[in-house]
Amino acid sequence: MAAWFLQILWIHVGCVIASGSLFFTRGCMVLAGWRAANHTALRWISVLIDMLLLAAAIALTTIIHQYPFVQAWLTVKVVLLVAYIVLGTFALKRGRTRAVRATCFVAAVVVFLFIVTVARTQNPFGLFAQL
Numbered sequence: 749m750a751a752w753f754l755q756i757l758w759i760h761v762g763c764v765i766a767s768g769s770l771f772f773t774r775g776c777m778v779l780a781g782w783r784a785a786n787h788t789a790l791r792w793i794s795v796l797i798d799m800l801l802l803a804a805a806i807a808l809t810t811i812i813h814q815y816p817f818v819q820a821w822l823t824v825k826v827v828l829l830v831a832y833i834v835l836g837t838f839a840l841k842r843g844r845t846r847a848v849r850a851t852c853f854v855a856a857v858v859v860f861l862f863i864v865t866v867a868r869t870q871n872p873f874g875l876f877a878q879l
Contacts, residue, residue: 753812756804756807757804759804766797767801770790770794774790778849778853779853821866821869825863832856835856
């Protein structure tokens with residue numbers, strides 16, 4: 749499987765970009781009051797992208813032999829991923845008011861971007877590792 753490392757890595761990166769872009773687009777649609785933001789097709793596309801993203805992530809961890817709860821940077825990514833998912837559900841549908849949805853949306857985007865910096869630096873402090 750190691751021979752496929754670069755291909756799996758690029759699938760993972762592509763899915764991160766697609767997932768983040770779709771979430772950002774749907775979040776903006778929700779805040780604009782567009783009912784289409786939670787259309788069944790968009791939700792299923794999101795689920796499919798996220799499933800492929802997770803499968804690629806699991807494959808990568810087995811290839812590089814680095815695992816969450818063993819390596820700190822991967823543990824931080826998993827914990828932040830859970831926070832991102834919770835914030836995302838409140839931003840897209842569970843938030844009762846527009847203010848709650850907006851706050852959760854901004855927080856989810858910040859968490860998403862921090863996850864990216866943790867992945868890029870392979871450091872649990874992400875972009876703050878340089879300080």
